[in-house]
Amino acid sequence: MTDRERAIKALTLQQPDYVPTFELEYQLGPEVFGRDFLREEELKGKTSQEIDYAIKDNAEFMIKVYSELGHSIIPIHYLSEEHIQDTARYINKVTNNGFLLTTHGDGTFAIPDGNGLVEMIYWLYDEPEAGHEKARKDADAAIERNKRMIDAGIESLILCSDYCFNDGPFLSPDMFEEFIQPYLHDICADIRKQGGYAIKHTDGNIMPILDMLVDCEPHALHSLDPMAGVDMKVVKEKVGKKVALCGNVHCAHLQTGTDEQVLESCRYAMENGKPGGGFIFCTSNIPFKGMPVERYDMVLDFWRKNRDY
Numbered sequence: 001m002t003d004r005e006r007a008i009k010a011l012t013l014q015q016p017d018y019v020p021t022f023e024l025e026y027q028l029g030p031e032v033f034g035r036d037f038l039r040e041e042e043l044k045g046k047t048s049q050e051i052d053y054a055i056k057d058n059a060e061f062m063i064k065v066y067s068e069l070g071h072s073i074i075p076i077h078y079l080s081e082e083h084i085q086d087t088a089r090y091i092n093k094v095t096n097n098g099f100l101l102t103t104h105g106d107g108t109f110a111i112p113d114g115n116g117l118v119e120m121i122y123w124l125y126d127e128p129e130a131g132h133e134k135a136r137k138d139a140d141a142a143i144e145r146n147k148r149m150i151d152a153g154i155e156s157l158i159l160c161s162d163y164c165f166n167d168g169p170f171l172s173p174d175m176f177e178e179f180i181q182p183y184l185h186d187i188c189a190d191i192r193k194q195g196g197y198a199i200k201h202t203d204g205n206i207m208p209i210l211d212m213l214v215d216c217e218p219h220a221l222h223s224l225d226p227m228a229g230v231d232m233k234v235v236k237e238k239v240g241k242k243v244a245l246c247g248n249v250h251c252a253h254l255q256t257g258t259d260e261q262v263l264e265s266c267r268y269a270m271e272n273g274k275p276g277g278g279f280i281f282c283t284s285n286i287p288f289k290g291m292p293v294e295r296y297d298m299v300l301d302f303w304r305k306n307r308d309y
Contacts, residue, residue: 003072004155007100007280011156011197011219011244015277018307019270021300022073022102022246023282024158024201024222026065027289028296033065039078055083059090066099070300072280073100073156081145085152092153102199103149105157105191107142108184109135111170121171124179131179139183143190156197159187159218164204166228176209185216192217199246203285204228214239223284224248226265233272236279245273246280254283254295262295266302274309281307 001009001017009016029036038058043051066074074091076084088101112120124131146157163169169176184200191198200218205228213221221239224230224247232248250257250265273279281303287296 002098004098004100007072007156008197010278010280011199013241013244013278015309018309019274019279019281019303020072021069021281021303021307022071023075023286024160025075025077025286025288026069026071028287028291028293029065031293033061035061037062037078040080040083043083051083052086055086056090059087059094062087063091063095063099070304071099073102075158076101076103076154081148084154085149088149088153097153100156100197101154102156102158103154104160105142105146105149105187105198106159106161107138107140107145107187108159108161108180109138109171110161111163111165117170121175124171124175128178135179135183139186142187146187146191146196147194150191150194150196155195156199157191158199158201158222159184160201162204163202163209164206164225164228166204166225168205168208173208173212177212181212181216184213184218188216188218192219206230210235210239214243218243220244220246220280222246222280223282225284226250227252227284232269236272236275240276240278244278244280246282247273247284249281249283249299251283251285251288251291254287254291254299259298262298263302266299266306270302270306277309 006016006020010020038054043054062074076087084103188198198218199220199222200213201222203223203225206213221243224232224235224245226248235245248269253261253265270281
């Protein structure tokens, strides 16, 4: 199977030859590969020829990085919409569509910064019509952007509005149902209509809104955060026949835990997520800058040894 085929099998609740892996972002490039991925600001002031060279060089680097890591899904971030699309076209051409590509695709309300949280809650309560008007506008903009991305060969959209703290969602379940669920549903539905794959990401404790997230019909949930008490075994039993699951190796253990804690988290995620398919093994957030490289190597080594069905 190709990496793309393997990822699609998992996202459509099937069992591929082995459990695929990917990460929402990979921030260890400088430490492991000697450089980082291209940022849009690095293209300012360059000629069209220089930009074209930089885009292709970055695409080649991405292929190298994700091939060596063994990831089945390549995330394309940090660039303008046009340059994300150019990158996708080049990767697909060079690899003969060997990977599933993804980029950000959400348009729903997310946790605001600390200064805006209380104001947002009051605003939604006091001016619900204005809240719905903005929610509709943002969702429609995301839907149109996602169409353009899918047309450019980015078949997967990762929906990265965070909804939850460690103790639960930032909106009550009733407010979530009113101001987020219908718009998330529309975004997921249009991705499916366009032939794409929707991966809904949110950190935190999703359990109070788990059923509502699943009812929006994304293909997968990411990242199933163990730091917030989200248990892979429980989630698999509750919704594993309805939605694919991505996660949930404990990121805090990767930074500050023992090797034994890291391996136990890998084991628990794999043993409870893997059965029957519909599972992608990954961390509960990302391999972030500052994480000891050896710890993510440990995660990948465990995956290689235990991924086969």
